[in-house]
Amino acid sequence: MAGLTLDGLRKSFGANEILKGVDLTLADGEMLVIVGASGCGKSTLLRLVAGLETPTDGRILIDGRDVTQLDPSARDIAMVFQNYALYPHMSVYENMAYGLKIRGLRKAEIRAKVDAASSLLGLEALLDRKPRQLSGGQRQRVAMGRAIVRDPKLFLFDEPLSNLDAKLRVQMRGEIRRLQRRLKVTSLYVTHDQVEAMTLGDRLLVMHQGVPVQLATPTEIFERPADTYVAGFIGSPAMNLLTGLMRRNGTAITVEDTEFDLGPQRYALPDGHPVFLGIRPEHVALAADGMAWPVEVVELLGSEMLVHATRPGGATLTLRTPNPPSGGPGMGEAIRVAFPADRIHVFDRASGRRIEPA
Amino acid sequence: MRRSALHLIPHAVLILAILLFALPIWIAIAGSTQDSAAIARGEVSLVPNLNGLSVYRDVLLDGSAGAGPVWRALLVSAGMALAIAFGKIALSLPSAYAVTFFRFPFRMTAFWLIFLTLMLPVEVRLIPTFQVMSSLDLINSFTGLTIPLIASATATLLFRQTFLAIPDELVEAARMDGAGPLRFLRDIVIPVSGANIAALFVILFVYGWNQYLWPLLVATDPKLDTVVIGIVKMIGVDTATEWNKVMATAVLALIPPVAVVLLMQRWFVKGLTEGDK
Structure with missing residues (x-):
C-alpha cells in the first residue's frame, strides 16, 4: 500500500538528458539505495522525488497519490541533505520544530514530537545548542531528527554520510539502518559508496548514465551482476x-x-x-x-x-x-x-x- | 635584543599613524575651547582651556553668526542619515532577494540595470534630479532631501553577494519545510544575514551623515540645514569667523557617527570578516 512508484520518469536539462526513463516501485517500509558513480543521475532522481526539480516526463506516486506537480512541502516527505542544511541561526529545537510550526501545529504538539524524536536520537541534552556548536555526527542526527518529526510517508537521503570521517560513517550507517527498521518508513537513499549501499539497502538500484542497470537485493547484485558495469562497480x-x-x-x-x-x-x-x-x-x-x-x-x-x-x-x-x-x-x-x-x-x-x- | 628591536618598528609605525589621525581631531577639540581671534592668528594651543567649554552650550542652543542652533542641524542630519540608512536597506533587501532567489523574465537585465546606477551617483545627475524634485514640488522638504539618496545600487549588490553565499541546500530545506518566499525571507534570509545588515547600516549611516552637495542644493531653507552645511555656513566670507564655534560644531558633528560605529562595532566587524556560517 504506502510506497513509492516512479512511472517513466525522465529529466533533461536543455539538450542534456540526465534521466532516461526510470520505472520503480518501492514497497511500504522498504529501503532502496540508489548507487552509481557521480553524474549517473541518482541525485537528480532523488531531487525529482523531493519536488526540487520538475520531471520532463513521467509520474511520481507516493502512497498511490500522484504528486508529480505538487510542491515539496505538500508531498509528505522529508529529506536529509549531504551538508545537513541546518538553519545556522536556530537552535537544535527550533531546527526540528520549524517545519511543524509552518504547518500550524500547536506548541504542545510540536514540543511532544520534537521531544520524542530527540530522545530517539539521543539529542535531549543538545536542544538549546546552535548547529555550529555541534560535531559532525550530532549535526547529522539533528538533520535526521528534523526529518523524523514530520512523520513523513517517505524519507529521502542524499549522501548523508559523505561529510563524516570514516569511523563516524560506520557508526551513523548502523544508526540510520536501525532507525529506518524501527520507524518502518519507506526510504530512498542515494550514495556513491558501495559499502553503504550493500549494508543499508533492502534492495539496490545501480544507475549508469541515467539508466537503471540493475534493481535487486545486495546479495543478488553481488552474486549475479547484470552486466560488466555492475560487476566492476560493486565489489572491491x-x-x-x-x-x-x-x-x-x-x-x-x-x-x-x-x-x-x-x-x-x-x-x-x-x-x-x-x-x-x-x-x-x-x-x-x-x-x-x-x-x-x-x-x-x-x-x-x-x-x-x-x-x-x-x-x-x-x-x-x-x-x-x-x-x-x-x-x-x-x-x-x-x-x-x-x-x-x-x-x-x-x-x-x-x-x-x-x-x-x- | 635584535628581535625586540624589530618588534618595535611596527609599533612605532602604528603609533605614528594614530597620532596622524588623532592630531587634527585633538586640535579641533582643544581649539574649540580657545579664543577665536587667537585661532585666526594661528596660535592654537594643544592644551584645552576648560573655561572655554561654554562654547558648546552656545553653539548647541544659540548657534552663531550665519547659522542656526546646532541642535537643530544635528536633528536634521540624524533624521537624514537614519532615513537614508533604513530606506536603502528596506529597498535593497527585497530587490537583492528577488534577483538572487527567483527566476523571472529579464532577471539579469534587472540586475544589470540596478548595477548601472552605480555609475550614476547623485553628484553626476545633480541637475536632472533637481529638476525631478522640483517638478514633484519636493524642494525644501525632508522627502526631497532623502529620497534621491536612498535610490542606489550599492546596498543591493552587497546583499546579493551575501545571499549568494547562502547554500542551496538551506533554500531547499526551507522549501521542504514548507516555507513560502516571504517566510523564507523573514525566518531564514534576514537572520542569517543579520551581521551584514548591521555592517551595511553603519556604512550607510556614515554615508548619509556626510552628505553635502545634495542637501546644499535641494534645501535652501535654514530649517533644513544639516550640521555639515551648518559648519560651512559658519565660515563667513565677509564677517569674522568664530573659529572656536566652528571647531565645537565639528566636534559635535563627529560624535553621532562615531557613536554608531562604536555601538555596532562587534556586528560591523563580524559582518565584514566572516560570512556567518
Whole structure:
C-alpha cells in the first residue's frame, strides 16, 4: 500500500538528458539505495522525488497519490541533505520544530514530537545548542531528527554520510539502518559508496548514465551482476574481467591459450563467441598447474594481500588471498591460478550483458 | 635584543599613524575651547582651556553668526542619515532577494540595470534630479532631501553577494519545510544575514551623515540645514569667523557617527570578516 512508484520518469536539462526513463516501485517500509558513480543521475532522481526539480516526463506516486506537480512541502516527505542544511541561526529545537510550526501545529504538539524524536536520537541534552556548536555526527542526527518529526510517508537521503570521517560513517550507517527498521518508513537513499549501499539497502538500484542497470537485493547484485558495469562497480577490488572465447559447445572459455572449464552447466553460445570471463579477486584460486601470471605489485593489507599480475599481452588480474606464512610472491615471479567453475561469471563481450547458462 | 628591536618598528609605525589621525581631531577639540581671534592668528594651543567649554552650550542652543542652533542641524542630519540608512536597506533587501532567489523574465537585465546606477551617483545627475524634485514640488522638504539618496545600487549588490553565499541546500530545506518566499525571507534570509545588515547600516549611516552637495542644493531653507552645511555656513566670507564655534560644531558633528560605529562595532566587524556560517 504506502510506497513509492516512479512511472517513466525522465529529466533533461536543455539538450542534456540526465534521466532516461526510470520505472520503480518501492514497497511500504522498504529501503532502496540508489548507487552509481557521480553524474549517473541518482541525485537528480532523488531531487525529482523531493519536488526540487520538475520531471520532463513521467509520474511520481507516493502512497498511490500522484504528486508529480505538487510542491515539496505538500508531498509528505522529508529529506536529509549531504551538508545537513541546518538553519545556522536556530537552535537544535527550533531546527526540528520549524517545519511543524509552518504547518500550524500547536506548541504542545510540536514540543511532544520534537521531544520524542530527540530522545530517539539521543539529542535531549543538545536542544538549546546552535548547529555550529555541534560535531559532525550530532549535526547529522539533528538533520535526521528534523526529518523524523514530520512523520513523513517517505524519507529521502542524499549522501548523508559523505561529510563524516570514516569511523563516524560506520557508526551513523548502523544508526540510520536501525532507525529506518524501527520507524518502518519507506526510504530512498542515494550514495556513491558501495559499502553503504550493500549494508543499508533492502534492495539496490545501480544507475549508469541515467539508466537503471540493475534493481535487486545486495546479495543478488553481488552474486549475479547484470552486466560488466555492475560487476566492476560493486565489489572491491573490482571483479576481474578477462577477454575470452566460448569453447566446447558452451562448457568452457579460453583466455589466451588456457582453457577454463565452466562445470556441468552449458551456455547457449556458439564456439568462438567473444565473451568476458568474470571472476572476483577473492575467488581466484592458486593452483600448481594453473595459468601463469607474472606478478606486478603485491599489496599487504594485514590479514590478507592483494596480488596484481599482468600477462605479457596486457591482461591484468587481481587476486585476494590470506597472507601466507611464507610471505607473498616476489615481483616478477609468476603465480599460477585456477578459476573455480561455480565462481565464474560470463558476460557477452559486445553488449556487456550477463549470460546465464541455458 | 635584535628581535625586540624589530618588534618595535611596527609599533612605532602604528603609533605614528594614530597620532596622524588623532592630531587634527585633538586640535579641533582643544581649539574649540580657545579664543577665536587667537585661532585666526594661528596660535592654537594643544592644551584645552576648560573655561572655554561654554562654547558648546552656545553653539548647541544659540548657534552663531550665519547659522542656526546646532541642535537643530544635528536633528536634521540624524533624521537624514537614519532615513537614508533604513530606506536603502528596506529597498535593497527585497530587490537583492528577488534577483538572487527567483527566476523571472529579464532577471539579469534587472540586475544589470540596478548595477548601472552605480555609475550614476547623485553628484553626476545633480541637475536632472533637481529638476525631478522640483517638478514633484519636493524642494525644501525632508522627502526631497532623502529620497534621491536612498535610490542606489550599492546596498543591493552587497546583499546579493551575501545571499549568494547562502547554500542551496538551506533554500531547499526551507522549501521542504514548507516555507513560502516571504517566510523564507523573514525566518531564514534576514537572520542569517543579520551581521551584514548591521555592517551595511553603519556604512550607510556614515554615508548619509556626510552628505553635502545634495542637501546644499535641494534645501535652501535654514530649517533644513544639516550640521555639515551648518559648519560651512559658519565660515563667513565677509564677517569674522568664530573659529572656536566652528571647531565645537565639528566636534559635535563627529560624535553621532562615531557613536554608531562604536555601538555596532562587534556586528560591523563580524559582518565584514566572516560570512556567518
